[in-house]
Amino acid sequence: EDQVTQSPEALRLQEGESSSLNCSYTVSGLxxxxxxxxxxxxxxxxxxxxxxxxxEKEKERLKATLTKKExxxxxxxPKPEDSATxxxxxxxxxxxxxxxxxxxxxxxxxx
Amino acid sequence: xxxxxxSPTHLIKTRGQQVTLRCSPKSxxxxxxxxxxxxxxxxxxxxQYYEEEERQRGNFPDRFSGHQFPNYSSELNVNALLLGDSxxxxxxxxxxQPGLILGGTQYFGPGTRLTVL
Numbered sequence: 001e002d003q004v005t006q007s008p009e010a011l012r013l014q015e016g017e018s019s020s021l022n023c024s025y026t027v028s029g030l031x032x033x034x035x036x037x038x039x040x041x042x043x044x045x046x047x048x049x050x051x052x053x054x055x056e057k058e059k060e061r062l063k064a065t066l067t068k069k070e071x072x073x074x075x076x077x078p079k080p081e082d083s084a085t086x087x088x089x090x091x092x093x094x095x096x097x098x099x100x101x102x103x104x105x106x107x108x109x110x111x
Numbered sequence: 112x113x114x115x116x117x118s119p120t121h122l123i124k125t126r127g128q129q130v131t132l133r134c135s136p137k138s139x140x141x142x143x144x145x146x147x148x149x150x151x152x153x154x155x156x157x158x159q160y161y162e163e164e165e166r167q168r169g170n171f172p173d174r175f176s177g178h179q180f181p182n183y184s185s186e187l188n189v190n191a192l193l194l195g196d197s198x199x200x201x202x203x204x205x206x207x208q209p210g211l212i213l214g215g216t217q218y219f220g221p222g223t224r225l226t227v228l
Contacts, residue, residue: 004153034216034217036219041199041222041224042221042222043115043117043201043219043220043221043222044154044201044219045219046216046217046218046219049216087153087154089153089154095156095167096159096166096167097142097144097159097166097167097205097215098144098156098159098167098169099144099146099154099156099203099217100156101153101154101155102153103151103152103153104153
């Protein structure tokens with residue numbers, strides 16, 4: 001059973017059209033939930049870490065939120081340069097410090 | 112401040128060969144983790160090194176082995192390459208916090224693209 005499920009798999013937005021990406025997780029005790037951005041052929045770039053339900057973090061047009069079962073990455077007024085794959089990962093006590101990743105959401109923002 | 116670096120960038124091997132990939136962690140970091148990312152998938156955890164020892168291992172066969180040096184850099188070795196080993200291999204570094212509840216944030220390098228023919 002997948003521990004991390006991201007939806008949608010792909011999302012196409014017009015520039016300025018706000019939306020949210022979802023990351024649902026099934027772990028017994030969350031150590032941390034991480035959001036990364038990955039451009040094609042590159043390594044993931046760290047965006048946010050969230051540790052407890054109710055926590056929120058913001059960076060430019062991105063805002064990450066966390067509940068007990070899922071996290072959302074809200075993108076406000078996106079620009080074409082926000083196009084990338086967004087990966088969500090969790091750390092849980094059973095996996096120590098390993099990151100368990102979802103498959104990612106591929107975001108395309110058109111002008 | 113140098114980030115995580117990996118070498119080589121690309122590598123082409125044939126089935127049955129052996130390969131060594133290298134990683135230098137971000138300045139100040141002492142823990143290195145390796146991940147395999149197949150096309151269209153999220154990264155899969157291979158193993159983690161801290162204080163020159165393998166501390167944790169994912170679901171990968173013994174053909175995958177590693178090493179960490181006193182300067183915290185690391186190598187990933189893969190023996191008897193299979194076609195299915197073709198992937199982007201990612202190295203991530205973090206500050207080791209053994210025994211603490213919260214895991215440190217892992218910062219990734221650019222990856223090594225391995226193609227097995």
